[in-house]
Amino acid sequence: MSVKEAGPVKPIRVALLGCGTVGTEVVRLLTDQAEDLTQRIGAPVELAGIAVRRPNKHREVPEHLLTTDAAALVKSDDVDVIVEVIGGIDPTRGLLLEALRNGKSVVTANKALLAEHGPDLFEAADASGADLYFEAAVAGAIPLLRPLRESLAGDRITRVMGIVNGTTNFILSAMDATGAGYNETLEEASRLGYAEADPTADVDGFDAASKAAILASLAFHTRVTASDVYREGIRAVSAADIAAAKGLGRTVKLLAICERVTSPSGQESVAVRVHPAMIPRTHPLASVNGAFNAVFVEADAAGEMMFYGQGAGGAPTASAVVGDLVAVARNMVASGHGPRESAYAALTAQPMGNTPTRYHISLDVADKPGVLSQVAAVFAEHDVSIAAVRQEGRIEDASLVIVTHAATDAALRSTVDKIGGLPVVRDVVSVMRVEGEE
Ligand SMILES: NC(=O)C1=CN([C@@H]2O[C@H](COP(=O)(O)OP(=O)(O)OC[C@H]3O[C@@H](n4cnc5c(N)ncnc54)[C@H](O)[C@@H]3O)[C@@H](O)[C@H]2O)C=CC1
Ligand SMILES: N[C@@H](CC=O)C(=O)O
Numbered sequence: 123m124s125v126k127e128a129g130p131v132k133p134i135r136v137a138l139l140g141c142g143t144v145g146t147e148v149v150r151l152l153t154d155q156a157e158d159l160t161q162r163i164g165a166p167v168e169l170a171g172i173a174v175r176r177p178n179k180h181r182e183v184p185e186h187l188l189t190t191d192a193a194a195l196v197k198s199d200d201v202d203v204i205v206e207v208i209g210g211i212d213p214t215r216g217l218l219l220e221a222l223r224n225g226k227s228v229v230t231a232n233k234a235l236l237a238e239h240g241p242d243l244f245e246a247a248d249a250s251g252a253d254l255y256f257e258a259a260v261a262g263a264i265p266l267l268r269p270l271r272e273s274l275a276g277d278r279i280t281r282v283m284g285i286v287n288g289t290t291n292f293i294l295s296a297m298d299a300t301g302a303g304y305n306e307t308l309e310e311a312s313r314l315g316y317a318e319a320d321p322t323a324d325v326d327g328f329d330a331a332s333k334a335a336i337l338a339s340l341a342f343h344t345r346v347t348a349s350d351v352y353r354e355g356i357r358a359v360s361a362a363d364i365a366a367a368k369g370l371g372r373t374v375k376l377l378a379i380c381e382r383v384t385s386p387s388g389q390e391s392v393a394v395r396v397h398p399a400m401i402p403r404t405h406p407l408a409s410v411n412g413a414f415n416a417v418f419v420e421a422d423a424a425g426e427m428m429f430y431g432q433g434a435g436g437a438p439t440a441s442a443v444v445g446d447l448v449a450v451a452r453n454m455v456a457s458g459h460g461p462r463e464s465a466y467a468a469l470t471a472q473p474m475g476n477t478p479t480r481y482h483i484s485l486d487v488a489d490k491p492g493v494l495s496q497v498a499a500v501f502a503e504h505d506v507s508i509a510a511v512r513q514e515g516r517i518e519d520a521s522l523v524i525v526t527h528a529a530t531d532a533a534l535r536s537t538v539d540k541i542g543g544l545p546v547v548r549d550v551v552s553v554m555r556v557e558g559e560e
């Protein structure tokens with residue numbers, strides 16, 4: 123029996139906060155799919171209002187719903203659910219806390235807010251019994267947070283590693299394909315509309331770090347915030363780094379890596395980091411190009427899984443937002459609740475210096491006897507073991523390419539610093555971490 127045949131059902135009233143790239147597409151999906159959504163939920167979903175900053179801007183949305191007063195929508199008795207697609211910390215933090223404290227469920231795509239203030243939002247939701255859903259906040263359309271939060275809740279996740287920023291992946295893919303430098307490729311990304319007017323959050327790794335914090339929190343049942351995440355962006359990645367990677371059958375990707383680590387004494391902690399890394403061209407993440415995202419998850423019982431798809435863009439992100447809205451609405455119809463925060467494990471965050479990593483180091487050195495042994499001595503002094511060395515002589519100098527075994531990141535950095543100061547080393551051409559191989 124259809125919902126219509128069953129008689130009138132109380133509609134779910136939704137306030138949309140923000141109507142930019144994602145918000146406009148949320149309105150379109152809610153309008154185009156209204157009939158289907160009603161059937162899937164068991165009640166109609168109605169827009170009660172749309173909060174915008176500039177009401178006079180042209181948008182393909184019902185004008186009579188527009189308001190500049192987001193706070194009034196959040197307070198309104200006529201609103202059941204808040205969908206937030208404004209972004210940033212202010213005023214969203216205050217608006218969402220107020221909504222949750224008053225028992226209104228929230229759907230948000232706001233990774234920056236969740237990574238900074240997730241615990242406050244979860245506490246407010248738990249106290250009032252409201253739902254908090256945020257699938258769009260990491261890897262856009264790709265169903266990733268729900269699998270971590272629900273499907274894999276019976277397993278023990280050990281590692282999450284992936285490409286979670288479309289803008290930087292577009293830039294690195296283009297540098298790899300054309301051999302062009304970072305600055306000219308960023309200009310191309312801006313011209314094509316991938317990079318934002320201020321690309322800082324993307325290219326300096328803040329966006330990926332927020333996503334890594336959210337992924338680690340869910341995977342390891344622990345509160346991980348943006349400040350726990352080690353972060354390096356891609357500004358320093360040079361054409362020489364890309365060429366060095368190619369020469370070794372590798373490519374460079376900005377990776378978000380969340381790991382469960384166990385100390386020799388058996389103490390568990392989490393290590394969460396975002397940085398560029400060389401991965402083998404045969405690795406599945408190496409073929410993720412352009413603005414696409416992909417995330418590898420490893421769990422004890424399930425083994426390895428990869429999630430792949432569109433991590434950005436209005437329509438793909440709106441798909442995840444509306445999917446969450448359906449979940450919230452279904453919970454309301456069934457008088458149930460979505461999953462609460464799960465942070466019982468309370469693992470500590472391991473500093474980057476203690477995290478085991480591997481480095482690729484490419485040096486221009488004087489082509490004379492004894493150079494290799496001087497360089498090797500510095501590695502030995504820092505207890506860093508060398509996995510592979512390649513030396514190519516030239517007329518006046520030579521290039522030396524070294525790939526290490528795993529050592530603590532602090533030991534590797536000290537090694538590189540000391541090697542850079544050796545008189546026989548003319549230039550440290552490229553230093554990059556290596557991932558995705560044993
Ligand atoms: N665009 C994308 O590909 C993705 C975006 N997200 C997240 O979705 C959220 C929205 O992103 P976009 O739509 O791309 O941003 P946008 O900048 O296109 O849209 C945000 C809108 O909110 C409006 N706004 C700002 N302050 C406001 C206020 N006080 N009241 C009402 N409206 C206000 C702005 O005028 C703008 O139109 C952000 O949290 C973003 O991180 C998540 C995944 C992908
Ligand atoms: N700027 C982000 C948008 C999605 O989160 C990206 O480039 O991935």
Ligand code: NA
Pocket residue numbers: 257258259260261262263264265266267442
């Ligand atoms: Na997602």
